[in-house]
Amino acid sequence: MSILPIVTYNDPVLREKTKPVEDLNEEIQDFVEDMFETMYNSDGVGLAAPQVGVSKRIFVIDSDGMLEEEDEKPGPIAFINPVIVEKKGKMIPLDEGCLSIPEVTDKVIRPEVVVVKFLDENFEERVEEFSGWTARVIQHEYDHLEGILFIDYLSAFRKRMHKADLEEIDTGKRETRYPIKPRG
Ligand code: NI
Numbered sequence: 001m002s003i004l005p006i007v008t009y010n011d012p013v014l015r016e017k018t019k020p021v022e023d024l025n026e027e028i029q030d031f032v033e034d035m036f037e038t039m040y041n042s043d044g045v046g047l048a049a050p051q052v053g054v055s056k057r058i059f060v061i062d063s064d065g066m067l068e069e070e071d072e073k074p075g076p077i078a079f080i081n082p083v084i085v086e087k088k089g090k091m092i093p094l095d096e097g098c099l100s101i102p103e104v105t106d107k108v109i110r111p112e113v114v115v116v117k118f119l120d121e122n123f124e125e126r127v128e129e130f131s132g133w134t135a136r137v138i139q140h141e142y143d144h145l146e147g148i149l150f151i152d153y154l155s156a157f158r159k160r161m162h163k164a165d166l167e168e169i170d171t172g173k174r175e176t177r178y179p180i181k182p183r184g
Contacts, residue, residue, distance in 0.1 A: 001030075001033050001034055001037045002034050002037065003034075003037055003038050003041045003178075003179060004034055004035070004038045004052040004053075004179075005052070005179040005180055005181040006038065006042065006047075006051050006052060006099050006100055006178065006179065006180050006181065007050075007051060007052070007053050007100060007180070007181050007183070008100050008101070008102075008169050008170070008172075008174075008180055008181070008182050008183060009098070009100050009101045009149060009151070009166065009169060009170070010169075010170045010183045011053075011100075011181075011183045012183075013050050013053050013054075013055055014050050014051070014100060014144070014147065014149060015147040016050065016055045016147055017145075017146060017147050018049065018050060018055045018056050018057045018144075018145045018146075018147075019055060019056055019057065020056075020057050020081050021056055021057060021058060021080050021081055021119075024080075024119070024123045028058075028080070029121065031049075031054070031058070032058065032060060032078045032080075032121050034052075035047050035049065035052065035058070035059075035060045035078070036060050036062075036076060036078075038052060038178075039060055039062065039099075040062070041178055042099050042176075042177065042178035043177070043178075044099045045061060045062060045063050045065065045066055045133075045137050046059060046060065046061040046062075046063070046137040046138075046140060046141040047059060047060050047061075047099060047141070048141045048144030048145060049144075049145075050144050050145070050147075051099060051100050051144060053181070057080065057081045057082065057145050058078065058079065058080050058081075059078075059079050059082070059141035059142070059144065059145065060076065060077070060078045060079070060141075061074075061076070061077055061079070061134070061137045061138060061141060062075065062076040062077075063133050063134040063137045066133040066137075067132070067133060067134070071132065074130065074134055077120060077121075078120055078121035079116065079118040079119075079120070079138070079141070079142075080118060080119040080120070080121075080123070081118065081119055082116050082117070082118035082138075082142060082145070083116065083117045083118070084114050084115070084116055084138075084139070084142055085115045085116065085117050085127070086114065086115040087110075087111040087113070087114050087115075087139075088111060088112075088113045088114075088115075089111050089112030089113035089131065090111070090112050091109050091110065091111055091112075092109065092110070092111075092112050093107040093108065093109045094107065094108065094110070094133070094136050095107055096108045096136070096140055096150040097150075098140070098149065098150055098151075099178070100149070101149065101150075101151060101165075101166070101169060102169060102174055102176045102180070103165065103174070104151070104162050104165050104166070104169075106150070106151070106154055106158055106162070108140075108150050108153045108154075109153075110135075110136060110139050111135070111139075112131055112132070112135060113129060113130070113131045113135055114129070114130055114131075114135045114138055114139060115127065115128070115129045115130075116128060116130065116138060116142075151166075169182075170182075170183065
């Protein structure tokens with residue numbers, strides 16, 4: 001297993017539409033393990049393949065640390081070739097951040113519940129409903145597979161509030177607790 005460097009927000013790979021995983025082989029399982037290790041090393045709750053420079057439809061999550069004691073804990077899950085088949089519930093604002101945009105957080109409004117069809121880390125097909133923080137992490141990571149970042153949802157005003165931070169990240173001056181690979 002190895003910790004992979006995380007690319008930052010202006011890297012073109014984060015803007016690509018990712019390709020489906022076609023060969024379900026050991027190489028993919030090894031990569032998924034590396035993604036989990038990379039996510040835990042950076043104290044993240046989700047990580048998508050483009051964030052480590054791989055333009056494939058894979059993300060991993062572990063939202064357990066964000067959940068209340070009484071909540072059901074889904075644990076670590078890999079999503080390979082995921083499809084969000086339904087979004088429902090109330091539209092709710094929650095604070096999001098992203099390992100590719102270190103230390104920038106802001107509110108994003110998204111549906112409370114999602115139903116996702118995906119292959120897990122054992123290549124088993126699953127269709128499951130997720131809600132609360134877990135649904136939030138899934139929607140954020142799913143966006144990465146479409147080349148979308150959470151800052152894309154912010155108003156021009158909110159984006160301007162983050163301008164200095166974004167410039168610092170873009171120019172490779174931001175210090176992080178985990179390995180990053182600044183653009184160019
Ligand atoms: Ni992100």
